[in-house]
Amino acid sequence: MALNLDDIKRIAHLARIEVSDSEAQETLNKLSGILGLIEQMQAVDTTGIVPMSHSQDVTQRLREDVVTKTNQRELFQSIAPATQDGLYLVPKVIE
């Protein structure tokens, strides 16, 4: 499945990474090379093989539904790019 420049723009938007027009061609070349490598998989017959998502066959542990963490808002917000009144600041999203 060959990619084109429109695909690069679409994928970059999904990934929330700005790719300028001047970078797009280089990105396309490199990603096409990697996809070429990945294409080797298509030669393998995997009919009936159960997908392996993890090396261990374990289930998620459960714990008691009790408070285990203390509030460290000030510590955590001390490394934030922008905060005010204990809230993270971002550009306005609701008019």
Place this chain on the structure above:
Amino acid sequence: MINSSLKQLGQQLASKQVSSVELTQAYLQRMAQLNPTINAYVTIDEDKTLAQAKVADARIAAGEFGPLTGIPLAQKDIFCAKGWRTTCSSKMLETFISPYDAHVISQFDAAGAVNLGKTNMDEFAMGSSNETSYFGGVKNPWDVDRVPGGSSGGSAAAVAARLCAAATGTDTGGSIRQPASLCGFTGLKPTYGLVSRYGMIAFASSLDQAGPMAKSAEDCALMLNVMAGFDERDSTSVNREKEDYTRGLANMTGAQPLKGLRIGLPKEYFAEGLSADVAQVIETAIAEYKKLGAEIVEVSLPNNNLSIPVYYVLAPAEASSNLSRFDGVRYGHRAAEYNDLMEMYMKSRAEGFGAEVKRRILIGTYVLSAGYYDAYYLKAQQIRRLIAQDFVEAFKHCDVIMGPAAPSTAFKAGEKTSDPVAMYLEDLYTIAVNLAGLPGMSIPAGFAASSEGKALPVGLQIIGNYFDEARMLEIGHAYQQVTDWHTRMPEGI
């Protein structure tokens, strides 16, 4: 002293021949002298380090100490350490001061070890040469024109140049074992789930595993004793009893300490792609193992070649999800100028991530996008099972598997940076081990001459069955009792 084993250093500290402050200062001086050239450390904080050494000395004076108390270690900059800048060698986290400790860091703190600093790495552990680091490449101490391997390249160079007594690394597709091979020391990637991933910045969560990087198998055993153990904060941490990984080392004496051991040699590891000089070193090492009493059986890992394509679907897919947390909102880089929230995300991530990290996020996003999931992600997961089953089959015929850890000796800086696919092939013998979740290690097995006549290290890979680390370390230790490759140091260091 700089070439002493951890056991020797521990004895000198316990008997008060040297204090932790003195030992730490000796390493800090070497770092001040050599790090500007090698670039193994990205963050050094002498005050913090010496404060830890003083605490260690107090513990030793009070008689409350263990094997690693007062020993100066290097920590890969992927582990969050409270109050330390923790960057993952990315511009995204250039100013990030961690508000908490990773499990690995708190385990070493509890053991009384001293943190010498945070080591350079490929950005977000994505690379095999340390050249994707935002803070510049790392020099291989055996030949400064060559790379140390990656992604744990800073820890690797620090161990090889004796800029620490030992170090930590992480291994998602070979990031401990390949640099161990290229820099000539012992590195172990444990079974997936043995060491907690809590506070270890995530790349590909189903593959990431932390492990020790040190001079010898014995040193790695002492490090693993501290690192391994159940941690409820990592949902994939395995709840099993603590082991003493040094317990069998003393038995590795006599003429044939490995009598009865069956070593499997996968024919695929000795096929096209392996350079002749590496093959020769590996064959000589195998012959040494025969002398130690082992028998050799041929095994097959028929799907090994597929491990690279499978990895470059699964690891980027997991990475694209894991790295979505870097959005410029709560921590990390935020662009200076933007008009709305979308632009803030897109510019912050475009500026904060380097080229290789962006490529992998984009590949991961693509293979997970609507319409492509079955063809890529699901297919890769199915082949992952075939790869893991190859090992199950092979271990019916042998106790451990041996082969090269990397296809060649250290290559020159810049040699593979323009072609990502050529770089990916560096991990031909390591990736399948991560996909299967098995433990693997690389031990120094000799040298091959570079084109300029310099001696470059070669590592022998030992792959064990699940949770067989103690046995693998015995097997490495037995070899290190009759060879001295692991004690060799680069000239001029």
